Amino acid sequence: MGTISSALGMMSQALDADQAALNIVANNVANANTPGYTEETPNWEENQPVTINGVSYGTGVTETGPTSQRDRVLEERLDQQQQLASASGTRLTALNTMQALFTPDSGSSSSTAGDIGSDITSFFDSFSSLEANPTDSSLREEVLTSASTLAGDVSNSAASLNEQRAALDQEASGTISQVNSLTSAIAQLNQQIMSVSPDGDAGTLEDQRQQDLSQLSQMIGINQATTENNGLSITTTSGQLLVSDGSSLQLTTGAVNGVTDFFLGSTDITSQLASGGGELGGYLTARDQDIPSALGSLDQLAYNVSTSVNALNNAGTDLSGAEGTGTNAAGVTGTGTTPLYIFSEPTQVAGSAESMSVAMTDPSQIAAAGFGDGTGDNSNATAMAALAGAAIVNGQTPSNFYSNFVSTLGSTISEVQTQNTAQNASVTQLQTQNDALSSVNLNDEASAMTTLERSYQAASQVFTMLNSIMASALNLGEQATVS
Amino acid sequence: MQSFGTHREHPELKDLVVEASRALARLDAGRLEELALSCQVLNREMKSAGAMERTALAGQACDAVTDMAVFARVLEATRANLNVMHRLRELYAGRLEYGERAARGWAVGKENGHGDN
DSSP states (O other): OOOHHHHHHHHHHHHHHHHHHHHHHHHHHHTTTSTTOOOEEEEEEEOOOEEETTEEEOOOEEEEEEEEOOOHHHHHHHHHHHHHHHHHHHHHHHHHHHHHHHSOOTTOSSBTTBOHHHHHHHHHHHHHHHHHSTTOHHHHHHHHHHHHHHHHHHHHHHHHHHHHHHHHHHHHHHHHHHHHHHHHHHHHHHHHHHHHOSSSOOTHHHHHHHHHHHHHHHHSOEEEEEOGGGOEEEEETTSOEEEETTEEOOEEEEEETTEEEEEETTEEOHHHHHHHOHHHHHHHHIIIIIHHHHHHHHHHHHHHHHHHHHHHHTTSBOTTSOBOSSBOTTSOBOOOSSOOOSBOOOSSSTTTTTTOOBOOOOGGGOOOBOTTSOTTOOHHHHHHHHGGGSOOBTTBOHHHHHHHHHHHHHHHHHHHHHHHHHHHHHHHHHHHHHHHHHSSOHHHHHHHHHHHHHHHHHHHHHHHHHHHHHHHHHHHHHHHHHO | OOOTTTOTTSOOHHHHHHHHHHHHHTTOHHHHHHHHHHHHHHHHHHHTOOHHHHHHHHHHHHHTHHHHHHHHHHHHHHHHHHHHHHHHHHHHHHHHHHHHHHHHHHHHHHHHOTTOO
16 A cells, blocks of 8 residues: 555665665675676566555565676687687797707807708718718718717707607696696585575676686686586586586596506596697697607608618728628628618617717728728718718608708698687687676677677778788789799 | 888788787777778779889788788687677577567466466
């Protein structure tokens, strides 16, 4: 009934509701700089009207608690992009460290581990010099010196790569304790959220959970799914369960073939984690893919150069007239009892680079002469110099093999750099959108969407025009060159 | 506008591409629209370019290839983000529509009383 007392009651309720809303606004202002805090808006609920004699009397509104302005779909997309950006960023850092080993610093002729490309050229050139004067002792010294430089640089590069691999291994295993503590924290938050707010937004608890999820996304590739009662389950991107509502499964580590592998229960999930994303994905991709690939190429180079040079030297006659134990191209086998090897003879490809070294200490043992041609002969030195242009490493000359290896590494870096730049750009865009969504003002939200659409359309125009300009420019350039 | 290749006041193609990627990353629609206009002018100028300028532009195009790949990736990521935002909006619209229908259905059911199917 519309009495003065009921009117006063409604006014009092309205004031209470306003006070509650002001508290929420004050909370938003106080937490404006709190990382991960999502702005809250008040929820108004109409009170049940009172009907007396067929006439309905309104009883005002009540403030029923705040709702955070969050969107899980967008936050999940942001987390996914963050995982990709972290993985490519970590991998890129590792690749750049690798490249520094093989690329001379600016203003310098050699890199951290020397310049293997010019070492190869100098080594085979030293045989060309010896060819002209096969008995000259200083030229013989020069062959061993250049062999030693080549072997040292290859060996140092391989050792540095192995050191880098060990460092990445440590970094990767170091992330596991953080991953485990984050998954435990998320499981605990799940429990709290599910008991406190099974049907709605849990406010700061959800903020904390989202912040933990963002941190976890930096570390490892994950998928997330909301479960009943506002819980959350988390799996790795390949589907292994890490968190299921209030319980979490811990990742463990173990040494396998000299590196750390990662287990969930008794299952080795290292390769799945490598392709999953996050810093861990980046570390593992560099450790298990990029470095082994580079080491494999160096091993192949060291093995083929060492065995090819040794085989030829062992099929010749040294300065003292001693013959090697090998068989020459004409099928003649030397009369020697000990092989005449310049490099330590590798027994297998794997590990050849790090163990590459010069075995010969006496330069007179360089077999510049062929079998039975006298010590002044140069035919074997000529054959060894010709190895520079022979396809002895996987169907390529040693120099070409090495330069292809370096340029492949450069291309990989360029590709990962491109991925990383685009992924970081995507993260920035999504953060902008997420910030707008967290804003209390719905107009800001609509405006952010319009800006995204407008930017995409303008960028598409720019891209189409630039693409056309570049295609035409390249054609114009060709015409100009031809004319 | 001065002809390209010979005057440094004119931005290199590479600079244009890099700037476009950056503007798109920070969703600077205004800057992107300016760049679109610059590209239109460049396109017009190219048609009347001399032999030396053509060669210079061809060199610039070669230099800009890698950055163009980056721009393409950023554009691709933006399209994916835009799709997510569109889906999100549809989801909201669907929720609102569903909410209204559900409310209306509930009201109708109430009016029809027991036994209504």
